[in-house]
Amino acid sequence: MLPSPNQVLLIRTHDKPGLIHTVTGALLAEKANILANHEFVDPIEGMFFMRTEFSGPNQKQSLLATLGKLLPGSHMELRTLERPKIVIFATKEGHCLGDILLRQRFGELDVSIEAVVANHPDLGSLVQDFHIPFFHIPTQENQREEQESQVLKTLSHLPFDYLVLAKYMRILSPKFVETFPLRIINIHHSFLPAFIGANPYAQAYERGVKLIGATAHFVTESLDEGPILAQDVIAVDHTFTKEKLMLNGKDIEKVVLARALRIVFEHRVIVWKNKTIIFG
Amino acid sequence: MLPSPNQVLLIRTHDKPGLIHTVTGALLAEKANILANHEFVDPIEGMFFMRTEFSGPNQKQSLLATLGKLLPGSHMELRTLERPKIVIFATKEGHCLGDILLRQRFGELDVSIEAVVANHPDLGSLVQDFHIPFFHIPTQENQREEQESQVLKTLSHLPFDYLVLAKYMRILSPKFVETFPLRIINIHHSFLPAFIGANPYAQAYERGVKLIGATAHFVTESLDEGPILAQDVIAVDHTFTKEKLMLNGKDIEKVVLARALRIVFEHRVIVWKNKTIIFG
Amino acid sequence: MLPSPNQVLLIRTHDKPGLIHTVTGALLAEKANILANHEFVDPIEGMFFMRTEFSGPNQKQSLLATLGKLLPGSHMELRTLERPKIVIFATKEGHCLGDILLRQRFGELDVSIEAVVANHPDLGSLVQDFHIPFFHIPTQENQREEQESQVLKTLSHLPFDYLVLAKYMRILSPKFVETFPLRIINIHHSFLPAFIGANPYAQAYERGVKLIGATAHFVTESLDEGPILAQDVIAVDHTFTKEKLMLNGKDIEKVVLARALRIVFEHRVIVWKNKTIIFG
Amino acid sequence: MLPSPNQVLLIRTHDKPGLIHTVTGALLAEKANILANHEFVDPIEGMFFMRTEFSGPNQKQSLLATLGKLLPGSHMELRTLERPKIVIFATKEGHCLGDILLRQRFGELDVSIEAVVANHPDLGSLVQDFHIPFFHIPTQENQREEQESQVLKTLSHLPFDYLVLAKYMRILSPKFVETFPLRIINIHHSFLPAFIGANPYAQAYERGVKLIGATAHFVTESLDEGPILAQDVIAVDHTFTKEKLMLNGKDIEKVVLARALRIVFEHRVIVWKNKTIIFG
Structure with missing residues (x-):
């Protein structure tokens, strides 16, 4: 059962130090409550992948804008967990x-x-x-x-x-x-x-x-x-x-x-x- | 898809030499055409189990009577493969x-x-x-x-x-x-x-x-x-x-x-x- | 653990009525004691496959000769279950x-x-x-x-x-x-x-x-x-x-x-x- | 193959907002380079579990002291990935x-x-x-x-x-x-x-x-x-x-x-x- 208002942030970017800290910091600043968090670093490709599921105020634009500045060049998606x-x-x-x-x-x-x-x-x-x-x-x-x-x-x-x-x-x-x-x-x-x-x-x-x-x-x-x-x-x-x-x-x-x-x-x-x- | 007129003979009996030969002989005598045949001998229990699927004339009574004489004391079932x-x-x-x-x-x-x-x-x-x-x-x-x-x-x-x-x-x-x-x-x-x-x-x-x-x-x-x-x-x-x-x-x-x-x-x-x- | 003197008969032949009866009859005549028996009929190819494991006197030549006459044109192997x-x-x-x-x-x-x-x-x-x-x-x-x-x-x-x-x-x-x-x-x-x-x-x-x-x-x-x-x-x-x-x-x-x-x-x-x- | 100098931090604590951010912050401050990071939040038990694998200077005492202050009452282990x-x-x-x-x-x-x-x-x-x-x-x-x-x-x-x-x-x-x-x-x-x-x-x-x-x-x-x-x-x-x-x-x-x-x-x-x- 999906609690419908939760959101999922999906990130794909080149790996570098501090990524998780940066992303979780931005989410905290937006009062997001992280419910589940997964990362994967592909050491051969030097790529970083992250999925964060969180509840809290739906400030999509603001969050994506913040993250866009913090992680330029990254591929990011913010999806709402609602019935597809x-x-x-x-x-x-x-x-x-x-x-x-x-x-x-x-x-x-x-x-x-x-x-x-x-x-x-x-x-x-x-x-x-x-x-x-x-x-x-x-x-x-x-x-x-x-x-x-x-x-x-x-x-x-x-x-x-x-x-x-x-x-x-x-x-x-x-x-x-x-x-x-x-x-x-x-x-x-x-x-x-x-x-x-x-x-x-x-x-x-x-x-x-x-x-x-x-x-x-x-x-x-x-x-x-x-x-x-x-x-x-x-x-x-x-x-x-x-x-x-x-x-x-x-x-x-x-x-x-x-x-x-x-x-x-x-x-x-x-x-x-x-x-x-x-x-x- | 089950070909409905086929029949299945299930036998459970004490193991002894010649059982398969005896059963297949009785089936041949009844003009049964064996389509699939499986046996299992449990050497620890000394038991013999057999399943034979066959097509041919449906002479249930006659076949069971014959087998009953040949294999006294055995447990036998003759089932028709029809839609249950x-x-x-x-x-x-x-x-x-x-x-x-x-x-x-x-x-x-x-x-x-x-x-x-x-x-x-x-x-x-x-x-x-x-x-x-x-x-x-x-x-x-x-x-x-x-x-x-x-x-x-x-x-x-x-x-x-x-x-x-x-x-x-x-x-x-x-x-x-x-x-x-x-x-x-x-x-x-x-x-x-x-x-x-x-x-x-x-x-x-x-x-x-x-x-x-x-x-x-x-x-x-x-x-x-x-x-x-x-x-x-x-x-x-x-x-x-x-x-x-x-x-x-x-x-x-x-x-x-x-x-x-x-x-x-x-x-x-x-x-x-x-x-x-x-x-x- | 393989009981070493046992033998395995493998048969591959065109399917026709009475094959199991014929093979088990030949084995009985040779005083073979069948321990395990498996058959498979491929209805599409019209082929019959059989594996019989048995103990008893080792009369390979005699058994193969008998079966060769009974099932002409078949592929047959008689193997001894000994340490390979x-x-x-x-x-x-x-x-x-x-x-x-x-x-x-x-x-x-x-x-x-x-x-x-x-x-x-x-x-x-x-x-x-x-x-x-x-x-x-x-x-x-x-x-x-x-x-x-x-x-x-x-x-x-x-x-x-x-x-x-x-x-x-x-x-x-x-x-x-x-x-x-x-x-x-x-x-x-x-x-x-x-x-x-x-x-x-x-x-x-x-x-x-x-x-x-x-x-x-x-x-x-x-x-x-x-x-x-x-x-x-x-x-x-x-x-x-x-x-x-x-x-x-x-x-x-x-x-x-x-x-x-x-x-x-x-x-x-x-x-x-x-x-x-x-x-x- | 385990790259021997890497370290693993294992944390078990009551869940609360900001844990990942806090831990990754402490690791960054110690110049640790995170190689793999996993978290699990048990929503029923209200518990947070984390495993972080990192390379970098081995400052065990300092890191554990820092984290001990940041996450009082938590269970923490810092293990070295060397041949057991x-x-x-x-x-x-x-x-x-x-x-x-x-x-x-x-x-x-x-x-x-x-x-x-x-x-x-x-x-x-x-x-x-x-x-x-x-x-x-x-x-x-x-x-x-x-x-x-x-x-x-x-x-x-x-x-x-x-x-x-x-x-x-x-x-x-x-x-x-x-x-x-x-x-x-x-x-x-x-x-x-x-x-x-x-x-x-x-x-x-x-x-x-x-x-x-x-x-x-x-x-x-x-x-x-x-x-x-x-x-x-x-x-x-x-x-x-x-x-x-x-x-x-x-x-x-x-x-x-x-x-x-x-x-x-x-x-x-x-x-x-x-x-x-x-x-x-």
């Missing part, structure tokens, strides 16, 4: 979508689901049973651009912070992806970078692996190559057909996606050089 | 219930959910959204007997093969449990035998464990001591409050319960001396 | 080698280590402390052929069933590999097929994965592409430098390699189409 | 002992092993092969006190920071344990609190669990109830006899113990109320 708004993209498989719907319903994920967009009609009845708007925008061969225009048009009427690809089996164009940097989260059904691309379970079957996995990541222009948010695996053996791999894989897909959503929604992630720093 | 009927018991938490409802809806669990019985009204709207009968039978202090009578009366009108306790937070009486031997499956929110009884997450928090778990088991008269069907754990650390333990534990509870249901529904389990032999 | 002889190949890292030495010493692996061959001298003192012959056969740029000749010459004086590559950081030539089909076991420090080839930890670091793994496999002509025997992973995060990944990865490398050796030594593996069927 | 000295206690099983010996030899654990004390002679030859002093101090029925006196006498001639119980199958007396608070580390062969006491594998076998585990913990007066440092599990099934449980359990025992030693040696642990805060 999402739009979910899906295709035919309902396990990830359904799982998010259930978590939302029971308060496991403190999120507002604004709509579900799908390129197939199959999941419409489920979404409707959860009383959430459903937009069926079909895809046709060689018409990705057109379909994406329609999707963008639909999105333009919806408030949202993130797009969640819950087994959306279409590749988004680089142009679409660029429009929402670090705001699109995907679940891929393999332990990336193994089995990039189509049919990872078929690939896993052919290779005869003894583990299958799932990977949640931010979507970037390179397919399945965005910053990784969460991964997990389960053991399998020679008795697993492609269908059984797929069936069992669903259990980790939905759990890994939910884990990723939670850390993103709680502003626990800093991305740098295609990698994630995640403050638990 | 279940009644789900729940209380207030909806993650396990909801997970089963979703899996049923999308064919991940080939099961017929006849009804949901709950001792609190909270989950009624979810169940109704899934178009399944919901019976609210409240519990009151010192009135377990009366409530169980009502539950039994409700059950008497429902066809079912198994009762699934999906976070049903009431202890069933020995009398109730005895009525449905090896037909009641429970999910307990700890890696049993650690943290038996109430509030396992509070116990885990106090003890400062670095793993939390979930255990699915058949219900017997001894609380949380029935034969274990499935278990799993996830890593936790000192930052996990009781609430966070509970929240994260839900992910394994629902997955472990689903795993247990699948092996029970597929007749992959033989129970012996409060332990399970599970043929993958 | 191995030669270990290593380079500079001692954790996998040392782990095998310890397991052998304490009876965790029932194996006879005939010698250690290394292309660097560093591990010589450890091996000598374990009272095992150590052969230092250095590698030089562009002289793989020559070095392999020396290795082969050394091996020609040693009895061995398997070659174990315990972090041997040289690629064996196809010619060398072909000489010992399904007799060379390697441990690769990634969850294959991710991070094939050199420096998998550096690759994992660059990619920012949240899991690292290890894979034990039979060596074939294609680098890191042989049939997989065992795999495992551990969780990592952004605080893991390449060095820390490597350090923590060692724990799974040695455990995964040992697991693979155990199943190979117990003749639990049937290879087919570059995949392994492993009978637990 | 340990004495290992063992009985007959060599897998944990051998694993530590190997890790020390190859630099995986930066530790100095001063001696091995065992109540059985069996492991003497292994220890001698590693060129480390071995003291055989046998135990006899009803003579624990006497044996412990001898052990203490032996220890009195050895420099050591920690005692590591590497499958030492004797219960130490409360008096002995009190002598070395938070300096004795034990590996217990179960996922505590399940299967406390003797023969956990036999207990696990009887219960029919599907997971077995290992737990490393600080030793306190209550058997197997000290603060937990690390835990892990592996999957098992009905085919696991007690012996096979024991054999497979060894793999997690040694890995879990090594993980615990690493975090203790790097001063990453703060104990509070029988629980551990572990700063990764």
Whole structure:
């Protein structure tokens, strides 16, 4: 449960002595009450990363102005810990979508689901049973651009912070992806970078692996190559057909996606050089 | 997907030479086509366990009669692999219930959910959204007997093969449990035998464990001591409050319960001396 | 502990009705006492795989002759469960080698280590402390052929069933590999097929994965592409430098390699189409 | 690899605003260069925990004096990150002992092993092969006190920071344990609190669990109830006899113990109320 008025300060800057002292001093001066504080220094890259969660008077402008002067050249974000708004993209498989719907319903994920967009009609009845708007925008061969225009048009009427690809089996164009940097989260059904691309379970079957996995990541222009948010695996053996791999894989897909959503929604992630720093 | 006409023969007997040959011979004589075959010999107990899945003419009586003569004194069951009927018991938490409802809806669990019985009204709207009968039978202090009578009366009108306790937070009486031997499956929110009884997450928090778990088991008269069907754990650390333990534990509870249901529904389990032999 | 006189029959053949009955009948006729029996039918490939462990009179020729007539065209092996002889190949890292030495010493692996061959001298003192012959056969740029000749010459004086590559950081030539089909076991420090080839930890670091793994496999002509025997992973995060990944990865490398050796030594593996069927 | 001159400041105190700012200010004033910093606020207990690793001039007295004035009533420790000295206690099983010996030899654990004390002679030859002093101090029925006196006498001639119980199958007396608070580390062969006491594998076998585990913990007066440092599990099934449980359990025992030693040696642990805060 997120206490809604709390704020999160995320800092990414070149490391130098005194950074924590400087930042905590600025927060104290603003009467902020620090609730949780995490830092990470990457000694190889010489970089400093910090996440501070605090309560207190909401003086965003003033705090950012102060910190901007104290830490020139730093990348800083100040986020409010309030319920994020999402739009979910899906295709035919309902396990990830359904799982998010259930978590939302029971308060496991403190999120507002604004709509579900799908390129197939199959999941419409489920979404409707959860009383959430459903937009069926079909895809046709060689018409990705057109379909994406329609999707963008639909999105333009919806408030949202993130797009969640819950087994959306279409590749988004680089142009679409660029429009929402670090705001699109995907679940891929393999332990990336193994089995990039189509049919990872078929690939896993052919290779005869003894583990299958799932990977949640931010979507970037390179397919399945965005910053990784969460991964997990389960053991399998020679008795697993492609269908059984797929069936069992669903259990980790939905759990890994939910884990990723939670850390993103709680502003626990800093991305740098295609990698994630995640403050638990 | 279970091919519905297939059958499963489960045998439990004292080990002696030639058992597999004898059983497979009897099956061949009945024109059965063996699809999968598993045996386990417990050398310490001198026991033999076998599961054979086969297609072919359904001559149950004839086959059991033949085997009964060939293997006198053995425990044998012949089950048909058809969609089982279940009644789900729940209380207030909806993650396990909801997970089963979703899996049923999308064919991940080939099961017929006849009804949901709950001792609190909270989950009624979810169940109704899934178009399944919901019976609210409240519990009151010192009135377990009366409530169980009502539950039994409700059950008497429902066809079912198994009762699934999906976070049903009431202890069933020995009398109730005895009525449905090896037909009641429970999910307990700890890696049993650690943290038996109430509030396992509070116990885990106090003890400062670095793993939390979930255990699915058949219900017997001894609380949380029935034969274990499935278990799993996830890593936790000192930052996990009781609430966070509970929240994260839900992910394994629902997955472990689903795993247990699948092996029970597929007749992959033989129970012996409060332990399970599970043929993958 | 393997009871040394037991035997293992491994069969790989096209599936047809009555196979188990036929094989167990032949074993009974030879007075074999079946201790453990496993079958697997691959319904997609139409293949049947069987492993039978039995005690009784050692009439190998007679049994294989009988089965050869009953199951023409089948692939059959009859192995004795006796302590296998191995030669270990290593380079500079001692954790996998040392782990095998310890397991052998304490009876965790029932194996006879005939010698250690290394292309660097560093591990010589450890091996000598374990009272095992150590052969230092250095590698030089562009002289793989020559070095392999020396290795082969050394091996020609040693009895061995398997070659174990315990972090041997040289690629064996196809010619060398072909000489010992399904007799060379390697441990690769990634969850294959991710991070094939050199420096998998550096690759994992660059990619920012949240899991690292290890894979034990039979060596074939294609680098890191042989049939997989065992795999495992551990969780990592952004605080893991390449060095820390490597350090923590060692724990799974040695455990995964040992697991693979155990199943190979117990003749639990049937290879087919570059995949392994492993009978637990 | 621990850069030896670095220091670690560990603080445990009641939470109040400005603590991080105060501590980092004091460190800056002493010209300390902070390399890694971790804090944890327990909101339920109202407690603040901090670990700071820093390089710079070693002015221990001055720094502790300053902080003592700034944070009266706090628990503070200032440790130097130098190679710790340990004495290992063992009985007959060599897998944990051998694993530590190997890790020390190859630099995986930066530790100095001063001696091995065992109540059985069996492991003497292994220890001698590693060129480390071995003291055989046998135990006899009803003579624990006497044996412990001898052990203490032996220890009195050895420099050591920690005692590591590497499958030492004797219960130490409360008096002995009190002598070395938070300096004795034990590996217990179960996922505590399940299967406390003797023969956990036999207990696990009887219960029919599907997971077995290992737990490393600080030793306190209550058997197997000290603060937990690390835990892990592996999957098992009905085919696991007690012996096979024991054999497979060894793999997690040694890995879990090594993980615990690493975090203790790097001063990453703060104990509070029988629980551990572990700063990764």
